Amino acid sequence: MDDTVTTLIDRRRDECAAVMQTDDARAAIALHGTPVLLLNPSIVVRQYARLRQALPFARFHYAVKVCAHPAVIAALAEEGCGFDVASGEEISQLERQGVAPHRVIHTHPIKKPVEIREALTAGIRTFVVDNEIELEKFCRDGGSDLRLLVRLAYRSPHAGSDLSSKFGVSAARAEALVARADALGLDVAGFSFHVGSQLDDPARFAAAIRDTAALMSRLERARGRRFTVLDIGGGFPIAYDRPVADLEEIAQVIRPILDPLAERYEILAEPGRVLVAESAVLVTSVDGVADRPDGRWYYLDDGLYGSYSNVLTEGVHPLVFAERDLTALVEPRRRATLAGPTCDSADVIARECDLPDLRVGDLVVSPVMGAYTSVTATRFNGRPFTPVAVLTRVRPLARATPSLA
Numbered sequence: 001m002d003d004t005v006t007t008l009i010d011r012r013r014d015e016c017a018a019v020m021q022t023d024d025a026r027a028a029i030a031l032h033g034t035p036v037l038l039l040n041p042s043i044v045v046r047q048y049a050r051l052r053q054a055l056p057f058a059r060f061h062y063a064v065k066v067c068a069h070p071a072v073i074a075a076l077a078e079e080g081c082g083f084d085v086a087s088g089e090e091i092s093q094l095e096r097q098g099v100a101p102h103r104v105i106h107t108h109p110i111k112k113p114v115e116i117r118e119a120l121t122a123g124i125r126t127f128v129v130d131n132e133i134e135l136e137k138f139c140r141d142g143g144s145d146l147r148l149l150v151r152l153a154y155r156s157p158h159a160g161s162d163l164s165s166k167f168g169v170s171a172a173r174a175e176a177l178v179a180r181a182d183a184l185g186l187d188v189a190g191f192s193f194h195v196g197s198q199l200d201d202p203a204r205f206a207a208a209i210r211d212t213a214a215l216m217s218r219l220e221r222a223r224g225r226r227f228t229v230l231d232i233g234g235g236f237p238i239a240y241d242r243p244v245a246d247l248e249e250i251a252q253v254i255r256p257i258l259d260p261l262a263e264r265y266e267i268l269a270e271p272g273r274v275l276v277a278e279s280a281v282l283v284t285s286v287d288g289v290a291d292r293p294d295g296r297w298y299y300l301d302d303g304l305y306g307s308y309s310n311v312l313t314e315g316v317h318p319l320v321f322a323e324r325d326l327t328a329l330v331e332p333r334r335r336a337t338l339a340g341p342t343c344d345s346a347d348v349i350a351r352e353c354d355l356p357d358l359r360v361g362d363l364v365v366s367p368v369m370g371a372y373t374s375v376t377a378t379r380f381n382g383r384p385f386t387p388v389a390v391l392t393r394v395r396p397l398a399r400a401t402p403s404l405a
């Protein structure tokens with residue numbers, strides 16, 4: 001195994017060990033049993049500080065869909081972060097938590113007319129559109145202070161999730177959309193895009209920003225008008241089982257392009273995964289052990305239809321550590337398959353895992369379980385949702401990577 005991968009795995013093991021040694025974690029496990037997600041909001045705050053340092057001119061709107069836990073919303077609200085919503089329920093949650101509507105943008109490109117009306121009534125003014133029919137929905141209810149962003153499509157087939165396969169328009173169609181909005185008397189304030197989630201490719205971020213800026217200048221000249229907003233979306237990747245470009249490295253590539261643009265436009269971003277992924281550790285336990293023709297199988301009490309839904313929906317390869325291994329590797333060891341608790345044979349979390357021999361009841365821990373996990377979990381097979389316990393007294397381990405000066 002390449003050294004950088006070994007270093008990452010060791011770092012992730014240390015992070016799990018640090019969490020599992022705390023009184024907070026032991027109390028949460030004693031209270032809830034397993035499975036349980038241990039959520040540390042101070043890591044969300046740390047990640048937000050990193051983003052602000054890396055891109056100081058940007059206004060960040062956390063994508064609530066990625067982890068809607070109230071402790072995450074509260075921590076980010078307290079730090080002054082904005083929010084990005086995609087549904088009425090997300091708006092209601094932010095209202096319940098006292099977030100003012102001017103801090104919220106609605107970025108779902110397709111909305112029921114009633115949802116638009118409710119969002120406008122709630123006080124939200126910034127919305128995303130990517131087609132004429134969506135644009136026309138705003139004619140009746142829009143209002144003069146409405147800000148529409150046209151979502152552009154930049155395909156990234158090598159991203160963890162290529163969000164431009166479903167939404168967004170090409171530059172050519174965006175021009176026609178702006179013309180249609182002008183004709184309808186609607187204000188297109190600017191453009192948004194999402195380069196693809198978990199995109200380990202700083203050059204792709206840079207190209208999307210450059211192409212959007214070029215489109216904006218061209219349209220400003222052609223139509224004799226000014227845009228005010230450039231929304232660079234989300235997409236910053238997180239190191240699950242292999243290193244990726246971290247946000248400081250991405251910032252180093254995109255800042256020379258964004259710096260001059262920040263003098264002309266309000267720069268928005270909609271980070272999700274990078275803020276919350278590292279904030280949660282999942283603790284499960286072994287429900288069953290079986291030796292099958294292809295080797296040893298361990299059956300855990302959480303799986304792909306629960307917190308490991310990120311395996312299905314995001315293609316994540318989660319790291320899985322035996323708790324007994326966290327401080328020093330235990331012998332004997334073997335390669336094993338880890339499966340979830342449901343009857344579906346697709347419910348396999350990981351194969352070829354290097355683990356000590358485990359017994360029923362042994363604890364198993366996965367790091368980096370804060371993004372696209374609890375939010376996409378189901379109750380398949382009648383299994384309850386995994387409880388989330390908020391750790392209040394755990395400080396994050398210092399990061400190995402130096403931040404930008």
Ligand SMILES: Cc1ncc(COP(=O)(O)O)c(C=O)c1O
Pocket residue numbers: 063066084107108163194196197198233234235236270271272273274
């Ligand atoms: C419109 C929009 N913005 C932001 C995000 C968050 O993306 P990420 O988690 O890659 O930062 C998503 C994720 O689906 C999204 O759809």
